[in-house]
Amino acid sequence: MRYLAITLGFVACALGCSSSSTSSAANCASSGASATISASDALTFSPGSATITHGQSVCWQNTGAIAHTVTSNDNTSFNSNLAGGAMFQFTFPTAGSFAYRCTIHPGMTGTITVN
Secondary structure: OHHHHHHHHHHHHHHHOOOEEEEOOOOHHHOOOOEEEEEOOOOOEEOOEEEEOOOOEEEEEEOOOOOEEEEEOOOOOOEEEEOOOOEEEEEOOOOEEEEEEOOOOOOOEEEEEEO
16 A cells, blocks of 8 residues: 555656756757756856747756756755766746856856746
C-alpha cells in the first residue's frame, strides 16, 4: 500500500509539475529546447530574453569556465548551479513573465516570457 501511495504521488507530479534537469554531459543544441541561452565568462546571459509558449522549455548552457547559477527572481520557479560546460533545462507549464539572475554575479539577469 505504501508503494502505491508513493507511486501515485510521482504520477501526480509528473502530470502537473514543471520539469528541469541539469547536466554537464549534454549541450543545449541537442536538448530539444525551444530557446537556448548562454551564460558566459563575460558575465552575461545571451540572449538576455526569450519568448516561448507554455509547455515549452528553455535551455541554459554555461559556455565558459566560471560557475554561474540560473535562479528565478521569485526563488521558487527554478534554480540551478551551472559549472563550466554544464546545462540546465526547464519546462514552463504556465504563461507569465519570469525574471531570473545569477546569484553569484548580480549583474547577470534575464527574462523569459511565456505565452
